[in-house]
Amino acid sequence: MRALIRQPAFLALQQLKQQEQGTSLAQRFADDPARFEQFSLGFGDHMRVDLSRQHWSAEVRAQLCRLASDMSLRQGIDALFGDNAFNHTEGRAALHTALRMPPKAKAMHRGENVVPKVHAELARIQDFCRRVHGGIWHGYTGRPISDVVNIGIGGSDLGPAMVAEALAPCRDKGIRTHFVSNMDGAQLGSVLAGLDPATALFVISSKTFTTDETMTNARAARSWLMTACGGEEHIARHFVAVSVNAEAVTAFGIDEANMFRFWDWVGGRFSLWSAIGLPIALAVGFERFQQLLAGAHAMDEHLRQAPFEQNIPVLLALLSIWNINVLGLQSEGVFPYHHHLKRFPAFLQQLNMESNGKGVNNAGQPVDHATGPVVWGEVGTNGQHAFFQLLHQGSVMVPAEFIGFARSAYPYPEHQRKLLANMLAQAQAMAFGKAREQVESELAAEGLSAEAVAELAPYKVMPGNRPSTVILCDELTPYNLGALIAMYEHKTFVQGWLWNINSFDQWGVELGKKLAARLIDDLDHGVTLGHDSATNGLLAQIKLWSVSF
Numbered sequence: 001m002r003a004l005i006r007q008p009a010f011l012a013l014q015q016l017k018q019q020e021q022g023t024s025l026a027q028r029f030a031d032d033p034a035r036f037e038q039f040s041l042g043f044g045d046h047m048r049v050d051l052s053r054q055h056w057s058a059e060v061r062a063q064l065c066r067l068a069s070d071m072s073l074r075q076g077i078d079a080l081f082g083d084n085a086f087n088h089t090e091g092r093a094a095l096h097t098a099l100r101m102p103p104k105a106k107a108m109h110r111g112e113n114v115v116p117k118v119h120a121e122l123a124r125i126q127d128f129c130r131r132v133h134g135g136i137w138h139g140y141t142g143r144p145i146s147d148v149v150n151i152g153i154g155g156s157d158l159g160p161a162m163v164a165e166a167l168a169p170c171r172d173k174g175i176r177t178h179f180v181s182n183m184d185g186a187q188l189g190s191v192l193a194g195l196d197p198a199t200a201l202f203v204i205s206s207k208t209f210t211t212d213e214t215m216t217n218a219r220a221a222r223s224w225l226m227t228a229c230g231g232e233e234h235i236a237r238h239f240v241a242v243s244v245n246a247e248a249v250t251a252f253g254i255d256e257a258n259m260f261r262f263w264d265w266v267g268g269r270f271s272l273w274s275a276i277g278l279p280i281a282l283a284v285g286f287e288r289f290q291q292l293l294a295g296a297h298a299m300d301e302h303l304r305q306a307p308f309e310q311n312i313p314v315l316l317a318l319l320s321i322w323n324i325n326v327l328g329l330q331s332e333g334v335f336p337y338h339h340h341l342k343r344f345p346a347f348l349q350q351l352n353m354e355s356n357g358k359g360v361n362n363a364g365q366p367v368d369h370a371t372g373p374v375v376w377g378e379v380g381t382n383g384q385h386a387f388f389q390l391l392h393q394g395s396v397m398v399p400a401e402f403i404g405f406a407r408s409a410y411p412y413p414e415h416q417r418k419l420l421a422n423m424l425a426q427a428q429a430m431a432f433g434k435a436r437e438q439v440e441s442e443l444a445a446e447g448l449s450a451e452a453v454a455e456l457a458p459y460k461v462m463p464g465n466r467p468s469t470v471i472l473c474d475e476l477t478p479y480n481l482g483a484l485i486a487m488y489e490h491k492t493f494v495q496g497w498l499w500n501i502n503s504f505d506q507w508g509v510e511l512g513k514k515l516a517a518r519l520i521d522d523l524d525h526g527v528t529l530g531h532d533s534a535t536n537g538l539l540a541q542i543k544l545w546s547v548s549f
């Protein structure tokens with residue numbers, strides 16, 4: 001297959017660039033009163049995705065869809081649900097979609113249908129939740145569990161932490177959840193300080209069960225608990241594990257009976273649907289966890305069945321290809337207008353940037369085009385009072401994705417109306433801005449002199465013409481959240497397919513881990529030599545200031 005930038009459809013898109021850039025968003029809307037209907041898509045009765053405020057036309061969309069067809073995307077999508085070898089640099093499949101399939105479905109991996117074992121593990125999770133919620137599984141003094149502490153990092157943290165927070169209004173099981181990920185005792189220390197060891201349950205979540213941050217935190221948590229309860233025999237009531245590595249789990253001292261499994265065909269950043277989602281099920285109940293899976297599965301089916309022109313994740317990915325590879329926009333802002341989605345941008349950063357931050361294609365050659373964008377964001381309206389200035393008037397153009405919900409679980413209708421109004425206003429301001437003439441007439445109406453108007457006007461002009469997407473749902477339910485996350489997973493996958501990169505490995509994080517291992521040793525022994533001069537100098541300074549090394 002020819003590379004993206006040598007595809008005839010891509011060359012056609014490049015030809016269209018000038019013409020498209022020459023038409024402002026304001027002009028597009030003026031020319032076509034039905035633009036919203038033309039460029040917005042529904043997902044069932046719960047979600048509407050508005051792509052009308054992007055710098056594209058029906059012609060661009062058609063060429064992008066042709067590009068996807070020419071690059072055999074349909075074949076790629078089919079493979080995502082079957083026995084693929086997508087993660088060829090690690091010798092693994094990418095089969096996370098099997099985690100949310102109904103019991104009777106089939107997903108083959110090396111000749112075996114994996115769906116029955118997925119459901120067998122789900123049944124174990126359900127049973128465990130029942131025991132914890134019913135107080136049958138209790139702490140060493142006999143009191144029921146009140147606090148669940150997930151110890152994990154990356155995909156073993158971000159997904160469950162984001163979802164547990166997002167579904168906060170559904171937390172009716174009497175369980176508080178905490179997430180400890182960082183190699184910084186400040187995080188573990190502050191979580192432990194608020195816990196009663198007799199009612200705390202630690203979930204050690206690590207696909208490999210070798211990640212240094214997780215194992216360091218897990219060992220410290222175990223010592224803390226031992227000090228409180230005074231005996232190794234009590235540990236089993238307070239520690240469970242989620243991993244693929246049974247040997248390492250038992251070596252740590254957790255019985256295999258208290259280990260929840262997933263499989264090497266589940267990448268870390270795609271793992272929240274597996275037993276890695278245990279803290280979610282403990283926090284909001286197993287039924288809601290099932291609804292989350294159902295929402296994701298519905299999005300899977302949409303990806304598989306909808307024609308490209310109406311396929312939400314496909315169009316999101318194609319638009320990002322258009323923005324990145326043709327228009328040269330290298331960053332994407334994600335702004336959920338829901339306070340409980342405050343961890344969503346961080347989750348998306350791992351999902352997209354760890355997947356698509358690659359510089360070598362599937363044939364081992366350097367790519368000759370841009371790949372994954374810088375993904376960042378913050379909840380609205382907080383972001384508006386922080387960095388939206390740059391979005392509106394800065395010299396960088398950042399396509400924005402606004403995510404909003406018509407209904408709120410909280411009884412503050414005024415807040416909700418104002419929240420939604422703000423989200424819509426930001427998308428409007430980005431697209432249509434404010435022209436100089438309007439600024440001048442407003443200033444004049446305020447009574448400013450002609451001289452003052454001329455002086456102030458340039459600062460108040462809003463250039464507009466900045467692209468954005470609005471994703472609107474009826475409410476932040478487990479089902480909608482599942483669909484939303486799966487939508488972004490598939491956007492990431494489709495981007496990776498078209499860029500012809502492996503979206504499922506992450507070799508780029510390895511070197512730092514190796515270097516850190518040597519530096520940990522040096523800090524342990526007070527060594528300040530043998531590195532580059534900057535590292536040696538900083539080691540010496542740390543040694544001077546530190547009392548503990």
Ligand SMILES: O=P(O)(O)OC[C@H]1O[C@](O)(CO)[C@@H](O)[C@@H]1O
Pocket residue numbers: 153154155156205206207208209210211214268269354506509
């Ligand atoms: O679940 P594990 O094996 O502890 O890995 C945690 C995270 O570390 C990474 O491998 C990156 O270092 C992620 O891909 C992964 O989600």
